[in-house]
Amino acid sequence: MTGQESLRQKILDRGLCTACGMCVNLCPYLGAYRDRVAALHPCGLADGACWHVCPRSGLDPKQMDLSVFGRLREDHALGCFSAIYFSRAVSKAPGAQYGGTATALAALALEAGLVPAVAVTGGDALAPKPVLAVTREEVLAGAGSKFTAVPTLAAVNRGQKQGLTGLGLVGRPCQVAAARKMAETTVPGYESTVPPVALYLGLFCFFAFAPEFYGFLSCEAKAEWVVRSDIPPEELVVVTAAGEQRWPLAELKPLVRPGCHHCFDSTAEWADLSVGSTEYDPDWNTLVVRTVLGEKLLALALERGVLEIRPYPPERLPLLRRAALGKKQRVLAGDRELSGLALDFEYEAAVLRQQGGASGDGNGTGR
Amino acid sequence: MTVMAQAGKKVALTGNEAIARGAMEAGVSYVASYPGSPTAEIPGVLALAAAACGHYVEWSVNEKVAMEGAAAASFAGLRSLVVMKADGLNVALDFAGALALSGCRGGLVVLVGDDPAAHSSIREEDTRTICKAVHLPVLEPSSVAEARDMTREAFSLSEFLALPVVVRCVTRVCHASGDVTLGAIPPVERRPVFGREDRVITFSARLHALLEQKMARAAEHFAASLFNAYSGPGQSDTLIIASGPAVFYAREARELLEQEDRVGILKLGTTWPLPASLLLAHLRGVKRVIFAEEVEPFIEDGVMALAAAEGLLHLSFYGKRSGHVAGSFGPGAGELDVDILKEALAGALGLPYSRPVVAAVAQSLGQEMPVREFALCAGCPHRASFWAVKAALELDGRGGVVIGDIGCYTLGMAGTGYHLLQTVHSMGSGVGIAGGLSQLRRFGFDRPVICVLGDSTFYHAALPALVNARFHRSNFLCILLDNETTAMTGHQPHPGRLTTAMGEAGDTVLPEELIRGMGLPCSVADPYDVEKTAVLVCDEMRLPGPRVLLLRRACALVAVKGREKDTVSVDPEKCLGDACGCARFCSRVFGCPANIWDETAGRARIDEAVCSGCGVCAALCPRQAIVVKRREGVGT
């Protein structure tokens, strides 16, 4: 079975859904409310796009590499990339998480006419929501990380309904993977000449919080409105009208979305450009350039004075690689079936062999 | 209006029209009702005639209030009529019991529609058993003409006994057509008199004794009533005692079995109190008695008790108790028909008889009858509401339960409402049940609770339960499906409407005013916006306390009346047919009767004849293949 029933049994009912939103609004049988994707009614079909586009249903990294890059990766930690920098927006959007790179690139792509709209994640930390931004203002309003899983891709499907294709996406790694799968799908009725997403701006992401996090924010942090939240190494910072509060990350482990424990990709390996933190300088981002399109957008950003970049400090690369590999190795050590990965033995061995993986490295995030 | 034709004319009327005519011929002044099948048309007919005749008609919020109003008119000496269905009498019963004790002055007729086989009711209650309990006399017409006669006479009888009189009319009589020779309609001349010295008090055991005396008087009166009639040979050994339409089934059964010479039929039109002396006169000469009555063995039990008391031990009884008079659901359930009575009569007389097997008949016609499923109308806003609630329950994911109520939306228990409703009982009961369930949280019940009810039901009986819920801090979401009318019974007005039954301007009472007045949060949305409604239901389910979500959209049947509809069509280029991942969502799952599947084209199609133009299916189609052309020419 490769349809809605499998999605329900193997993903949704097991709590493995990452709320990427790719299956939401594809058909009348799947919907999402806040962070929860649910089957509304059994469609009865044995085969369905919902299953095939799910980032947790048989993701094959080799095949993904081949279809996105036309080649296999050399680096199992970070995937295929052509360059890595520190970057920041020359004029940073209000509320941007670090250097504002993601927002600046999304706004640029929109303004330069590369994409007709960009799917971003708007709202605030307590009530985030998918937004299909068609104006620069709407892109800017989406700035800032919301650390829960928001079905942003539902906005892409909504755009499709309105006839908008070839969109931009700012998304978590699972969302980038799902949208890539969608572009490649051969399920009748869902094949596309113009893919739904044409520009993939990926975010680094080691986990998202489960919906219980909202309860935590409103009870523990007594927040009605979260100005900003951040997860610098090993702690959570929440800024509300009342001021700044901090919690050790270890305390919040139970609030991590269960599906995230089985995720293999922390750096959006199939994005055109991946954006993350630098781990030490909150005014800058880590920027990984992966595809030709990514290179072009970066060049345009530099040419137009939208972004500034500086070399990635070589001494930090092992840290980033170790974090990314560590996550993969933890997934391989866990319940393999739950990861939904389609790996051959060789690939798996290669990941485990890679240098830099750290077992005792805690969460090992490089935010 | 035929019902208003001149006296002396013979016209074809429905049973309900005949009843209305009978009331007018009796000079009725005050008519009140809450609509219920099978008697819902009666007040409507009277309302149309109100201007010409001078009587007053109101659609009251419920049967109890209706009966109270009618009683007031009676106390003041006017003739009054209160109309309801059997279930309605239960609502009014507390007052009816008290009213029987106090008695009345002006003729007060309680017209109750019984619905054997529960064609459009949740149960087939036999009103006679209730009337026996509260001591009210009952007349039971068997034909359309008799419905007029009995209604007219019931007013005089009521005045003679100083007691309300119940006319029990079943669906088959209410909805039948028959010839009636019209009598004169007198002008409404009585003037109300109710002074400081008048007393209508119920608080005394002595009154019960008085009531028993009145009933004895009624029994005596009934023994000579022309509504009871014997037909058959002077000497017979077998007697059928029949009431209501079963009188005709009995006659036909007797004729078909060629037993006219042997079997007598005693038609009883006055079924409570039983006319003992008349019955005994007929029982003495026969050996066997067969009972033909719907629904309960009411006359049967009374006659058997009477026979026992009189020592008539030679009699054999054939009825529901003996199992001889029984339809396919067994004795005491469902309607009677000629076949049932033929079988009973043949059984009693030892004649050979075998009932025709329906399946065999169907087979001889070449095919099985298709099963006709319940269906909400095309464009019904309830369908949109139900899909939104269904979606919301899945999206919420905490296993919320849905409590139902009485109205068109009761169909939410069936496929057409996605089998959402888990309980269905009586008007307004859903709110009380939801309140009770939500109190079970203290014992560990942790599911969200939703109840759905309609606007008319809301006014009828939901308000006390909502007050109760607020006071006790219950925790549920009450979804008020406001289609701005009492749709199920034929769009009678309720307090949310602009005009009354008489077409006068009412002082409209909006549900949200009442709800907010009770201090309950109330949000309002349009169910046709299914997606937004689903999100709103999810939002509301997460908030504490009893709260109301008002989903307002006019009944599709009212909305399209006399207006040009928006046209909805399927773009065959965009509809992918079975290649779409929707698996024929519109015609197969959403299930609006206007969404059909074109087998030859392999595409969805709109049945324009039934489509109301609501466009809900267009919003749900994943391919935008359903196109709505607004009358203004604005496409969506």
Ligand SMILES: Cc1cc2nc3c(=O)[nH]c(=O)nc-3n(C[C@H](O)[C@H](O)[C@H](O)COP(=O)(O)OP(=O)(O)OC[C@H]3O[C@@H](n4cnc5c(N)ncnc54)[C@H](O)[C@@H]3O)c2cc1C
């Ligand atoms: C759940 C989550 C976990 C993350 N974990 C890490 C980590 O472990 N290590 C690390 O280096 N970086 C992590 N990031 C990325 C980091 O928080 C920043 O988003 C990223 O560095 C871009 O920074 P910026 O200054 O360019 O952001 P901005 O310019 O403010 O842009 C942020 C963009 O992210 C989008 N966004 C916000 N919330 C979400 C969401 N929940 N899902 C999808 N898109 C969203 C916004 O719409 C906006 O477009 C995480 C992000 C998220 C959303």
